[in-house]
Amino acid sequence: MESPEGKTIQSYPHLIAAVLFCIIAGSVGSLVTITGPGSWYADLAKPFFTPPGWVFGPVWITLFTLMGIALYLVWQSGTEKPEVKKAIALFCVQFVFNIAWSFLFFGLRSPLLGLIDILILWFLIAATIAAFYRVNRTAAYLLVPYIAWVTLATALNGAIYLMNP
Structure with a gap:
């Protein structure tokens, strides 16, 4: 069934x-x-460009929403196509590194492991953007705010590592 805008109504659940x-x-x-990063994080020396804590929640919800829309656009391009399979696989791998960062940085209290993870994550996001671009340019553009935020987070993580020997 087609909606007036020409989009398949069945695609909205996807x-x-x-x-x-x-x-x-x-x-x-x-x-x-979930209970807050605790005194460990509060006691770390942080660079001047550290955003206030309340910024992180709204930014991540926005980024995850944009990521979901981008994933949907690629998925709708046909999962039987090799370039779509590759793009979705890269997306999933980078997402694992995204999730792992919190466990490494906060859970293990290791800015070094967090930094290693986020550097790998940054390159995986760049590869995902390139793969998405080959499938759906809009999907690739939707990931630009994500890599921009992770660029800031990488600089922040690196500065925290250097400032807290």
């Missing part, structure tokens, strides 16, 4: 599923910080 997947999966990493 869009909702993709967005919810990203929000729920992305929230797994926050379980480590």
Whole structure:
């Protein structure tokens, strides 16, 4: 069935599923910080460009929503296509590194392991953007705010590592 805008109505559940997947999966990493990062994080020396704590929640919800929409656009391009399979696989791998960062940085209290993870994550996001671009340019553009935020987070993580020997 077609809607007036020409979109298949049956595809809306897929869009909702993709967005919810990203929000729920992305929230797994926050379980480590559910009670707050505690005094360990509060006591760390941090660079001047550290955003206030209240910024992180809204930013991540927005990014996970954009990631879900991007995933949906690629998924709708046909999962039988090799380039779509590769793009979705890269997306899933980078998501594992995204989730792992909270456990490494906050759970293990290791800025070094967090830094190693987030550097790998950054390159995986870049590869995912390139793979998405080959399938659906809009999907790739939707990931630009994500890599921008992770770039800031990488600088923040690196500075924290250097400032807290």
